[in-house]
Amino acid sequence: MFPQSSTSHNGVLSPTIPPKRKAIPSANPKKAAQLRQVELMKMRHRAQPGDPRDKDKHVAVDQKLHLKVYIEEQEGDERFFWFRKTMGTGKALDLLASQMGVSSDTVPLYLVKVPISGSEDRITLQNDKLLVEQVEDGMQVALSR
Template sequence: MRRVKIPTDPFKLEQYRKVELLKMRHRAVPCDPNDKVTSVPITERLHIEVRVEDKSVAERLPQAFWFRKTVGVGKALDLLMLQLKLLASCSMYKVTPEGEEERVLLANDRPLVEQVEDGCTVILQAV
């Protein structure tokens, strides 16, 4: 896979992020099997990229999913475990935009939209 050099110019960086978000929206699939692409308007969706860090599962490429903006973190975690066929219990972390090293544990009792932005990357880590 070809690595793309991320621009350092603030204007070009903002354009790059917008294009990457559009690409993610295009390849994202509904995480909830009850949701259909035509049943939920784009303004009611939250798109995230999911990476799995689990020793028992082979390394997976990040996958893009979308959720309804009303879904809670606990429900989103259950749906992701179902979609990704994970057996162990997991915790969900948000990767901060500043760097891959800094992670924030998401609270399961709060809505997902309050804790992550559209286009954000989250990590599922086995507990």
Template sequence: MQHVHNAIGLSVLPIAIRRLTHALWSKKAISQRVMKVPTDPVKLAQYRKIELMKMRHRASPGDPKDSSTSAPLEERLHVKVVVANGAEKLFWFRKRTIAGKVLDLLANHFKMKTSNESSLQLAKAVANDDVEVLHNDRPIAEQVEDGDQLVVVPVGPRA
């Protein structure tokens, strides 16, 4: 995991990410019907396939240059994106899109600003309130699987 240090040398990225992911994982669903996640591996695989199909129907293109029919399904990567203020949305990106461009597109969509004092990080949410920071110079499909949850995290003052 990549760490960012503030002026006094304290690591600020893990603290911010842990707070955000903890809030996201503990958030209650708005849906009236809450389905219990199965523990049986076969049923769990079926459950994940169904959730991914639902995501594919609701996701919108992450790149404004794409339309809902411009890319074949095999070339799309569907993700749930969450930002620090709690906003979340389903998007799809072309699999060959570089993660840095995905971060820029998401920052524009959620109207997030960066400056010399702060920046943004794109991370993949994993179990136990933890995240993996993505490499901005690599394609998104090399770092994320279809249906994963991404987190856009503001990073404090640069050292």
């Protein structure tokens, strides 16, 4: 059977497009790892450099750390960035704040590691350590106050 069509206000038929389905985490560990790899590949494709100076430079994939970043107070606005593995967390925090348009003048900002499963606690990252020492490639972090 064909998908239903809806009629627009000018009488022309337009097909309805079903919404995208999100991948459901699998109970099978092998399947879950495979889904994570696919998500990481998609993230690598869409990620932009966290440091604007790296935009025109070629950096090898094994030297990049990819992150999904969102602002804690704003739901739905998540973006993908990559950073060099040699970058410190404090520098990455400053770059993310400027890229996402958040000021840290009045209240200090923190990077918070958001766990994939809801059972783990959120961890505030330490600004004096390397970013790669605190998060893994493909993780989700939040800008928090």
